[in-house]
Amino acid sequence: MNESLAVRRDARRFDFRLRGVVGVWLRHYTAFKGGWMIEMTGILIEPVFILAAVAFGIGxxxxxxxxxxxxxxxxxFVAPGIVVGNAMWHALFECSWGAFRRLQTNRIYDSILAAPVSMRELALGEISWGATRALMTxxxxxxxxxxxxxxxxPWAVGILGIGIxxxxxxxxFGLIAAAIAPSTHMLTLVFTMVGTxxxxxxGTFFPISTLPRWIEPIAWALPLTHPVRIARALATGDLYLSLLWSLLYLVVAGLLFYPIATHLLRRRLLI
Amino acid sequence: MVRAAGLIKKFGAFTAVDGISFEVRRGETFGMLGPNGAGKTSTLRMMSGLSPVTAGELEIDGIDATANPRSVRDVIGVVSQHDGLDPDISVRDNLTVYGFYFGLDRDTARRRADEVLDFFALRARGDDSVDDLSGGMRRRLSIARAFVSRPRLVILDEPTTGLDPASRNRVWEQLAVLKNSGVTVVMSTHYMEEAAILCDRLVIMDEGRVLGAGTPDQLIQDLAGAEAAQVRPEEGRREDVQRQLKDGGHDVSDIGAVFVVHGSDGQRADLSTISGARVTYRAANLEDVFLTLTGRGLRDE
Structure with missing residues (x-):
């Protein structure tokens, strides 16, 4: 009797194990290692094509x-935009398309959750891997x-942090989409209607001020605007105080999306 | 090892598990036999901590599973119906990575993966992709995976559903070895042969309830008698034969082409007076038990 009471009390404590997150991250690393040569085309070669064409061609x-x-x-001007925009693509793809495959098509999440990994840890493992890929690219x-x-x-080194x-x-964001998408078909919208x-x-390819006046505030609300702005300042060494707002946006949005994704995954899987 | 009391699982207005109670002893292989929709998977998912318990008590290895499902998952291994194998990594890595989920360090995880590959005779396929395995091998790998963490209890949800007879035999062989290794096993199945061969004790489930519990032999003896009669009516005599059986006060189940008649008090039914039908006797089995309990076959929809 005493034993089961002790366990009950234990459950009320905030239960988070880093090893769960690490386990999920290592799963992704293992899969990545197995096909790294092909992965490099997406991480380096494709974005370099875009950057070269836009910077040296259109430029x-x-x-x-x-x-x-x-x-x-x-x-x-355009280089930091393409660097950060590409980081977005990688994280978005990994955590929406990749996550959906694991969640629905291959049902790997079921296996992971049957091990002592909590949903909170699984979601953080997924997002961390998305951030890792973003960092690599x-x-x-x-x-x-x-x-x-x-x-x-030399401030440009800081762009690595912005990439993460x-x-x-x-x-x-991608994981939220994966958690609510009924099919891969619907998930395509994440790329066509959000990513692109x-x-x-x-502000990646041209300054926001070029846009019609009424669109400008919308562009300022877009999540990619802010890391691009910071990255550009770091690349040119022209730093100013209002960049902190962009940094705040970036951090807060990340901290907001993660628990929402966890909640939605729980609702979908732990029934 | 496991104790469930008044366990309930509801999905909205639908009750999948309707207040079941059972106990599993340490070291035994315990079965849940029942047709699709009997509530077996829902029960196993609650035991695996993958599905919150709606009401009732569930204790696994001394842990209150309703309050702390994660502590339960530390000590159990789970084999789900769909294998949930990882096609992006090799067979061996499927096992190693599963060790990571349990917090094993790299060396320990690798060592365990190799041990388990050997034990389940999968070593030769270690470097292959999961997609290249046959259905039977995939199932064996997913059973193997549940053993990476050295669990005290293994939960198997329909371990041989969807396998051809040869693969099924291989899986049974393997489960028999596990059984002798002393691990506690809880498995669901809708194959009565499987339950009869592997399970020390079992519960028979239907529509979220437990209808009977005991050892396979005991259940058959108590509920179906030693032998069951199959009564095959001659052309055009179906209704006549049915009336004769009814008038004789027999325990009759109509399963379409034939009537199955169960004896009582361990005696086979005396059908010497029935005319217009061919009567054959066979040893009673768990299917007969299910028939007597529900009036339906295990595989009826």
Whole structure:
């Protein structure tokens, strides 16, 4: 009798085990390691194609872009946008499409949850892996941008951190989508209706001020706008105080999406 | 090892498990026999901590499973109906990674994976992709996976459903070995042969309730008698034969092509007076038990 009372009391404590998160992360790492050569095409080669075409191709046709008074070459302007936008794609894809496959198609979540891993830990493991992938691609494309002279300031190292935070935020968002999507068909909307517009209209390829006046506030509300803004400032070394708002947005959105994703997964799976 | 009392699972207005009670002793193989929709999977999911208990008591290895499902998952292994294997990693990694979920370090997880591969005769396929395995091998791998953490209790939900007879025999063989290793097993099935061969004790379930409990032999003896008669009516005599059986006061189940007649008090039914039908006797089995309890066959929809 005493024994079962003790266990009951135990359950009320906040029950979170880091090893659950690590276990899920290691699962992803194991799968990644098995096919890393192919993974590299998505992490490095594809984004480099985009960056090269836009920076050195279109960039030659476009003059300088005005940012906060100074003009910078278009190639320098666009590089941080593509780096961070790409980080978004990776986290979003991993945590929506990838997660949905694990959740619904292959039913791996059922197996993971039958082991002593809680939903909170599983979700954090998924999002952490999304952030890890975002970091990998950020590092790879940033390295290319540095080598090709598109990065002007040593502050650019900080973009790695922005890549992680971007991955965490969009990982959480992707996982929410996976948790509520009835089918892969519906999940496609995450890419067509969320990923693509964000990628193009978040100040990535052109300054938000270029947009019609009434769209501007919408663009400011978009989640990708903020990491792009910070990354651009870091790449050019032009840092200013209001960037902290963007950082706050990034962190808060990430911290908000994660528990929502956990809740929705619980509702879907633990019935 | 397991004690359930008045266990209830509801999904909205639907009651899947309707106040069942049972006890599983340490070291035994315990079965839940019943047709689809009997509430077996819901019960096993509650035991596995994958589905919250609506009401009632559930204790596993001294742990209150209603309050702390995670502590239960520390000490059990679960084999679900769909294998839930990971197609993105190799057979061996499926086992190693499962060890990670339990918090095993890399070396221990690898060592356990190899031990389990050997035990389940899967070593030769260790580096293959899960997708290249046959259905029977996949099932054996998912059973193997449940053993990576050295569980005290293993829960198997219909371990041979969907397998061809040869693969089923292999799985049975393996489960028999496990049974002798001393681990406690709780399994659901809708195959009466499976329950009869593997289970020390079982409950018969239907529509969320437990209808009978005991050892397979005892259940058959008590509820179906030693032998069951199959009465096959001649052409056009079906109704006549049915009336004769009814008038004789026999315990008759109509399963379509034939009538099954069960004896009472351990004696087979005396059908020497029945005319217009061919009567054959066979040893009674758990299917007969289910028939007497519900009037339906195990595989009826």
């Amino acid at each position: 030659e046709l476009v003059g300088d872009v005005e940012t906060r008074g100074d003009g910078v070459k278009y190639a320098v 950020t590092a790879a494309v940033l390295a290319f941008a540095s080598v090709t002279g598109l990065v002007e300031s 935070l971007t991955g965490f935020m969009f990982g959480g 517009p964000l990628f193009f209209f978040s």
